[in-house]
Amino acid sequence: MKSLYIGLVLITGLALAYGTLDMPNFGDPNAPANHHVAPRYIEKTHEETGVENMVTSVLASYRGFDTFGETTVIFTAGICVIFLLRESGTGKKKKRTK
Amino acid sequence: MIEFILAKYNYWIYITLMMIGFYAMIAKQNLIKKIIGMNIFQTAVFLFYISIAKVKGGTAPIEWEKAVRYDNPLPHVLILTAIVVSVSTTAVALALIIKIYKAYGTIEEDKILEMNK
Amino acid sequence: MKDNIIIQIITRLLVPFIQVFGFYVIMHGESGPGGGFQGGVILGASIILYVIVFGIDEGRKLVSEKINDICNSTGVLIYGGVGILCMIAGGKFLEYNILPLGSAHFASHMGMLGIEIGVGMTVAAVMVTLFIETARQGK
Numbered sequence: 001m002k003s004l005y006i007g008l009v010l011i012t013g014l015a016l017a018y019g020t021l022d023m024p025n026f027g028d029p030n031a032p033a034n035h036h037v038a039p040r041y042i043e044k045t046h047e048e049t050g051v052e053n054m055v056t057s058v059l060a061s062y063r064g065f066d067t068f069g070e071t072t073v074i075f076t077a078g079i080c081v082i083f084l085l086r087e088s089g090t091g092k093k094k095k096r097t098k
Numbered sequence: 099m100i101e102f103i104l105a106k107y108n109y110w111i112y113i114t115l116m117m118i119g120f121y122a123m124i125a126k127q128n129l130i131k132k133i134i135g136m137n138i139f140q141t142a143v144f145l146f147y148i149s150i151a152k153v154k155g156g157t158a159p160i161e162w163e164k165a166v167r168y169d170n171p172l173p174h175v176l177i178l179t180a181i182v183v184s185v186s187t188t189a190v191a192l193a194l195i196i197k198i199y200k201a202y203g204t205i206e207e208d209k210i211l212e213m214n215k
Numbered sequence: 216m217k218d219n220i221i222i223q224i225i226t227r228l229l230v231p232f233i234q235v236f237g238f239y240v241i242m243h244g245e246s247g248p249g250g251g252f253q254g255g256v257i258l259g260a261s262i263i264l265y266v267i268v269f270g271i272d273e274g275r276k277l278v279s280e281k282i283n284d285i286c287n288s289t290g291v292l293i294y295g296g297v298g299i300l301c302m303i304a305g306g307k308f309l310e311y312n313i314l315p316l317g318s319a320h321f322a323s324h325m326g327m328l329g330i331e332i333g334v335g336m337t338v339a340a341v342m343v344t345l346f347i348e349t350a351r352q353g354k
Contacts, residue, residue, distance in 0.1 A: 005125040013117045020109040027154040029167075034153060038170045046161065050320030051245045051327065054159040054171040055178075059250065060327045063175065064309045067251075068294055070179045071334055075291050077186030078341035082284075084193045085348045160247065178252060182338075189345045196352055 108149040115142035129198070129205045133191050140184045147173050147180075226268045233261040241335045245327060251334030258335065259342030266343075271351060283340055283347075290337025297329045 024031040041058055051057045059067055103110075119142060122135025151170040159171040195205060202210050241254030266274035298309045306313035311326030 002125065005121060008124070009117050009121045012120065013113055016113050016116070017109075020106060020113075023106070023109065025105040026108045026149065027152050029153050031150070033150050033173075034170050038172050041171060042159070042168050049323050049327075051324070052161040053245055053247065053250075054161070054168070055174050055248075056244050056250050056327070056331075058171055058175045059178065060330050061311065061323065064330065066179065067330070067334065068298070068309075070182055071291050071294055071337055074182055074186055074341050075287060075337055077189050078287055078344050080190050081193045081345055081348050084190075084197060085352065158248075182252060192349065196349070 109146075112142050112146040112149070115145065127207045129195050129207060132207075133188060133195070136191075137184070137188060140180075144177050144180060147177055222268055226264060230261050230265055233264070234258060237261065237335075237339075241331055242328070244331050245324065251331035252338055254331075255335035255338030256342060258339040262339075262343050263346050266347065266350070271347060274347065278343060283344055286336055286340040287344065288337075290333045290335070290340070293333030293336070294330055297326060297333070301326070 024033075041062065042054060045051065045054050045057045049057045049061045051061070116139060119135045119137075119139030122138065123132050126132055126135065151173040153167060153169055156167040156169040157165045159168050159174070198210070199205055202213060204210065237254050237257035239254075240249040240257055241251060244250035244254070262274070262278060265277060301310050301313060302308055304313045304315060309326075311323045312319040314322040314326060316322040316325055
């Protein structure tokens, strides 16, 4: 059984290595990831938002709606853990009166 | 050939880490070891994404007078979101493992599948 | 860990400084590295340190269950509140330039500060919740 797992891992590793044959080199300034929208964020962040940290200006001003969704994700994780693990004995018990 | 291996060394590192995490997820029987494998897998994906952002001769993406070229700030933003999602998933998975332990008394996967038949 | 007196004293000395550092990282997210998520985790870690050294009951005297649950949801409410405030002032959702606070750059700064405070509050409260709920099962 273990040889099956190791074979599967090796096949996936070789397929991934084959996929990196035509990816750009490490630190290439002409890579297509640095061309579309990133130069606009770098040049115009001071005049449009007035903030020096480019990562914060993209996170809170240009893509602020995604950060809203992500705050909801971590709030949902907190609610799930409370719902699964909190026992009903904690907290104040209300007296039931007929 | 040597230049092909040395110029893209970040891809080899990320493939090695990803395969270690993948093996831990499918081959181990203990449930907590599977969750640790999932965490290693996610770390490999973050490493790949951030290594795309580096530009030769660029400094950190904060405005500075002596800077000539800046790194790409966009992958850093996306990975901040992904790290938070990874923490949330691990927390809910560990809470579910605690409930499974209370119901079955063990956390080995083959014993749980046997008890369910 | 309660009987070891060195750890007790060092923890009591260090926890306020860690909290001040967490607030500093949240507030200075715009001119240096930092922001809401990073500062929130530092704030949560200070309370987790206190709970690890002194026990869960002492930790509950510091942060009661009710306040923890309220802070969880108030962070998301502050975020949505800033967005709706921008809509009331006449712009679209989360458009900070419209707010009537002086120049457009200052309004943008204030909007981002409000957002980071909301995010930091939620992240800190959720970190403390996750730790205490998981650690309570060991009794």
